[in-house]
Amino acid sequence: MSTRYSVLRMGFAMIAATQANRWLGPFAQGRGLILMLHHVRPRVQRDFAPNGILEVTPDFLDQALGILARSHDFVALDDIPGRLRESGKRPFVAVTFDDGYRDNAEFALPVLQRHRAPWTLFVTPGFADRSATLWWLELEEAIRRLDRLEIEEKGAEPLSFNLPARSAAEKAAAFDQLYWQLRGGTEERLRAVVADLAQRTGVDGAQMVDDLCLDWDGLRALAAEEGVSIGAHTMTHPMLAKHSLQMVRAEMHQSRATIARELGMDVRHFAYPVGDPGSAGPREFEAAAEAGFEIAVTTRPGHVFAEHIQHLRALPRVSLNGAFQSGAAVRALASGVPFLLWNRGRHLNVG
Template identity: 55%
Template sequence: MNGRHKAIAAAFKLMATTGADRWSRGFAQGAGVILTLHHVRPHAPQGFSPNALLEITPEFLDTTLWLIRAEGYDIVSLDEALLRLQQPKRGRFFVALTFDDGYRDNVEHAWPVLAKHGVPWTLFVTPGFADRTARLWWLELEEAIRVLPRLDVVLPDGRFSARTETDSEKSRAFDKLYWRLRRGPEELLLSAISELAAEAGIDPAALVERECLPWETLRALSGAPGVTIGAHTLTHPMLAKHDAETARREIAGSKARLEAELGMPIHPFAYPVGDSGSAGPREFALAQEAGFVSAVTTRPGHLFAEHAEHLQALPRVSLNGLHQNEVALRALLSGLPFWLRNRGRKLDLA
């Protein structure tokens, strides 16, 4: 856990100690919240785990669902969440659960917990992952750095070199290179990581095969009670980094492909990466144009009545794997961290 995450943990603890996570609910909590999850799987201790924030344990998922219910909150489907934005139930705070990318562990480890609690959930699927043609580039980068003792990458803005012999060196190198590549064109990011993966002997398609659900499982899952399938583009690009036609094809194409493969209408959409640098007003309009009833970002925040007029730009709150404890969870459900971050603004649409 780096300094930033330690500061976040300290802030959560302060909110609990002062009771702020309770007395702030009247103005910070809103009508409900959509939670973002990725991996759910047993903890496997590793010194170098830069993507650990994207995974929680089945035990913490169980704790999360138990605590939500203990607080008297309703766990609802994404469709029901939209309905409650438009037709509020006073005093009934709601929580909707969403899982991005379509990972195998969502079925193997998350679904049994969800079924035990009898709660609905939405799985956002990228057809390219089911096809084994899209790339989990953030995982490729992790696996390459895990193998390589040194990085030497030639980039347009200069060479990136770093020793990666120890776990701490690997963590520092990942963080620096990841964000340097994220700031540039996605084509450059994919090219640079391809070179590192090749140097380390990493097979990108094998990683996708290992991590992501195949079509046959998705077809079976799509008819299961309580499960909603949503679209997550064709190949998981950061849409705002591409031209309008590419973004339109990725958004509308994912809906068409999933409907053809699963034989059912697809109503919700999730923007890959989902921050302001990956999805903005253009993408919100394209999602509406493609016929999606709703679309979710990863811009952090709770849902307020005002979001009923902006259903293609809904915020979510991530269950961060680096903060798997009740103190953090209560803070997230209070809405206070996001009210402070957004300076009291309910909408973040720019």
């Protein structure tokens, strides 16, 4: 586990030991929080799993929802504007999932139904119709198959890597270095480098999407379940802030229209892919409003406060992170205390 995650783990333990969630909670807690999840599936032990932060077990999801139900009301995204305008109610929790994975229907749905928790699945049509790629998973699988990571890219965005990748620790270090360097450049370079690595190592990206993601028939069946709503997550999962406004608008409008056509429902809500400040900012927030989305969520960490009523297309979320599957972590996140420092005491982070 990285140093950052070790520090966070110690922080959650310290909050629990000092009961800081009780005495700081009243200052830190917002009107509610929006949970962000991706995969829910049984644990598989893997020494090298850099994307493991994106998955939790069904048992942990059950535990987390049970803890939250004691102090929070489960609500749908549609209910959030009304809850922000009202004071004096218990804090709320809205549950969201990104991308559209098969395990959401197989493992998450029964847990959510047992807790009577409504939830929103943000769908990427390119995953449903098998035209988009899960590049971050392709990168992981490519490095898993390599003993050495060698890349030599020249041109406008030169890239040079020659790193050992024999052990799990070496693979993790290589992944981390390459991932963040690619994230700092253009998306065109990122996808080209990952595609080349996948081809060199025999990673079948199309098969990966087919194995992991719901198709349209699966999404229709899931959308018919009680408590499930469907939102949009762009057509191809790009980091929108790295692209032209024309492309941003096309990704938003086309994803909304495609989902509406395929599933026969109005699509009112949106999640920005990757969703950090480098992927979604004020330009994207305005575009989401222009596209007709009532609510749009980021991955910026934090609670939802009354002031967010003026920023419904820039809502923060709280990640149920696969690295912190404990009751102490859930109670700390629900208290809002970890976000006091992260957001420097600010309620809003919408710039």
